[in-house]
Amino acid sequence: MNKGGIGVGSASIVLVFAVLCLTVFSLITFVVASNDKTLVEREAALVSGFFEADALAEGIVAEMLISDTIPTIVQGIDIHTELDFYTDAQIVAFSVPVIDELAIFVRLMIYFDTYEILNWHMYNLADWTYDGGLNVWAGPPGIDLGDDGFGFGSGNPWEAR
Numbered sequence: 792m793n794k795g796g797i798g799v800g801s802a803s804i805v806l807v808f809a810v811l812c813l814t815v816f817s818l819i820t821f822v823v824a825s826n827d828k829t830l831v832e833r834e835a836a837l838v839s840g841f842f843e844a845d846a847l848a849e850g851i852v853a854e855m856l857i858s859d860t861i862p863t864i865v866q867g868i869d870i871h872t873e874l875d876f877y878t879d880a881q882i883v884a885f886s887v888p889v890i891d892e893l894a895i896f897v898r899l900m901i902y903f904d905t906y907e908i909l910n911w912h913m914y915n916l917a918d919w920t921y922d923g924g925l926n927v928w929a930g931p932p933g934i935d936l937g938d939d940g941f942g943f944g945s946g947n948p949w950e951a952r
Contacts, residue, residue: 844887844895892917
């Protein structure tokens, strides 16, 4: 005798499907949380490394200003100097590492008891190679658009006619 209700088999299928969906969603949540944790840890290392490197650079500048001569090494950092032809001031340059791929570059012009900052910025240490460009769609093959592939037809649509 069939009473016309939902059978035990269909309820089991719905239960298995619900458990499967919850498992997939929990795995996705775990992966996203793990990626967010990695990103936050890298950002924290970058920020703390930047402020430590900036403080070290400020300390190096202070040490150079209080000494009579400009040293070649301060706190383990090599100092490069040259004489400015026009002002007879010393141009001092050094680089303080932030993290493996980044460093702070400092370039100063030192007068008798003061200095002028010429450069103080963070730059990338990693090698960069050009990969060859972008694959830009030039239109359907075999059809000449007559406008070098920009899709404007004849003429520029922004020009007043």
